[in-house]
């Protein structure tokens with residue numbers, strides 16, 4: 197038998213997570229009744245996640261909208277995620293809007309399943325995000341974040357839904373969209389304007405990512 201030389205294992209590569217604050221520039225997103233803009237809330241939370249993650253050497257956070265208050269197309273966000281940063285996980289941040297005055301809390305979304313029961317031939321531009329392994333991993337990531345967000349923020353969980361969001365369906369990595377509150381609700385708007393609540397949301401999202409990685413080792 198040939199002797200086998202065992203090289204010392206290299207340090208594990210950190211998991212790269214893209215945090216994508218939605219909207220930007222002239223696209224403000226949802227407007228609260230007191231004027232708070234979705235694009236500002238989600239950027240503030242994204243920047244908090246970056247700061248909180250700095251001491252954690254197993255996770256590297258990259259943030260889209262590099263010039264911050266600019267509008268990026270979905271294609272630019274996807275290219276940044278898959279090509280520029282070669283990310284392992286993707287999380288896009290939004291706030292909700294509702295006609296119901298009582299709707300509050302956070303809601304999560306993952307890509308819609310591959311099987312189209314309507315028989316429609318209107319396929320989204322890419323089905324990459326809809327393989328069952330990626331979907332299962334996205335669901336697990338969403339579940340971990342939902343649990344951690346409830347614990348950190350005390351906000352009510354409105355559930356996890358599957359939707360054909362183009363950006364989620366275009367990504368072949370675990371990908372989750374989070375509406376971090378209902379901005380059209382005045383009480384949620386007040387919370388989303390506060391530094392304290394933004395910190396809690398950022399902590400919850402980061403804790404959910406860590407829980408997911410602890411359970412899966414980062415591989416779907």
Ligand SMILES: [Zn+2]
Pocket residue numbers: 218219225226234289290291
């Ligand atoms: Zn949005």
